[in-house]
Amino acid sequence: MDTIAKTVSRQQDASPDSIAWIRLSSIFLPLKTPISDAKVLTGRQKPLTEVAFLFAEIETTEGHSGIGFSYSKRAGGPGQYAHACEIANVLIGEDPNDIAKLWIKLSWAGASVGRSGLAVQAIAAFDIALWDLKAKRAGLPLAKLLGAHRDSVRCYNTSGGFLSSPIEEVLDNVEQSIGADIGGIKIKVGQPDMAIDAQRVAAVHERIGGRAAMMVDANQQWDRPAAMRFGRMMEPYMLTWIEEPLDAYDVEGHAMLAAQLDTPIATGEMLASALEHVALINNNAVDFIQPDAPRVGGITQFLKICAFAEAKKLQLAPHFAMEIHLHLAAAYELEPWVEHFDWLDPLFNEHLEIENGRMIVPTRPGLGITLSEQAHRWTRAQAEFGKRP
Known part of the structure; x- marks a missing residue:
């Protein structure tokens, strides 16, 4: 078999994986006692009573999965979740290996709100999930x-x-x-x-x-x-x-x-x-x-x-x-x-x-984390995109 034929054969054998399904969850973690730092004592902010988390779970056509999260204190959690829901669909069908490319694609999907602050914090949950997926696929801790x-x-x-x-x-x-x-x-x-x-x-x-x-x-x-x-x-x-x-x-x-x-x-x-x-x-x-x-x-x-x-x-x-x-x-x-x-x-x-x-550093593949039943009970909103394989 000549070189060109071998290359074509390898490309056919390595049919690219693609993102099939995404689930976003808005989870609010209550703190045992209200927390105050200097910003509270000087009247800039109120005591912290809970932390809002945006979780992204991603699965691919070949059965690989990853989980990532972002968070916000005092304000912004619902906004992160809403923005993530707006842009999640652009990942469906994409190759999960192309993490840097997908970061740019997500940022352009929400370009009118900029490339910092809440906009990129929503992207973070997807990005971290993709890195978790990549490490799990390799069988390595991140x-x-x-x-x-x-x-x-x-x-x-x-x-x-x-x-x-x-x-x-x-x-x-x-x-x-x-x-x-x-x-x-x-x-x-x-x-x-x-x-x-x-x-x-x-x-x-x-x-x-x-x-x-x-x-x-x-x-x-x-x-x-x-x-x-x-x-x-x-x-x-x-x-x-x-x-x-x-x-x-x-x-x-x-x-x-x-x-x-x-x-x-x-x-x-x-x-x-x-x-x-x-x-x-x-x-x-x-x-x-x-x-x-x-x-x-x-x-x-x-x-x-x-x-x-x-x-x-x-x-x-x-x-x-x-x-x-x-x-x-x-x-x-x-x-x-x-x-x-x-x-x-x-x-x-x-x-x-x-x-x-x-x-x-844990030896478990990826980040080495899975959501607990308690986390599911604290979930206030959830949305799915694509079709679970």
Whole structure:
């Protein structure tokens, strides 16, 4: 058989798979207690009582499947779901291997609402599901499919250090986190009275006693002079980072802090596109970049951010959604951190393991998650597209 005939034969044998069916679910996760950070104490937002999730489940003509999700806090969840329903049909019949191509197709399907914010957050659920599908088809954990540098990632806890918790409760949570083998403790700061923040930091630092790393998070609370003043107050504590000291879009201000403070600056979680992160990176405005895959449009966009960050030798500490970010952090060149939140545990049948301050990358194919019965009970809306194979 000549070369041309062999090529044609291989093409015929490799009949391409195609997306046959999609199910979108709007799921609302209630929190046990209302959560407050600096934005609540200063009247910008109300306490957080629930998290809205957009789940996408995809199946192909050859029987492969994937699951992905996006989320929103306080507002936007119904909007994400509505936009996803508007654009889902463009994926039916497409080859699931062409993930980057399909991201562009989805973005053009909703081009009039832009390529950041809610629009790309809706795309994220599809994109993450396609990566999950691809890794499952290969029989690999997503981290291995991407090219893992490690089998576990340093993890730190945030959920025990909110400003809505009195200091006694925060200190108890410190002990619980260290007892659970978590490697770092992050607490919220940014109260109207900076002296109270300083007292809470001192108390937590003393309680940790060198047993874990420590970070603080101001949730965009300060102006530039206040952030500089607080940053200088924190120097003796040798914090791993100060997070979101300024408005998320104040690139120049973050660059000033990063240049003048010894304590590293971390930010990026609130940015809603890859290009917004590139602005931080190119302007030397951050030491720890904190992208959130569901917020920037999924894994395809997250990987673009990582390429820029690696070139600058920046540290990586993805925000929230540890079920996704554990895999992405494991595939980052420099030693990263991943944020531990147990809020999402009821949504999944599987749970992540922690040993010696590190979160273990699961060996299950793909993301290694399946929706629980409880998640189905919390579902408020659902839509299907195509025909299930």
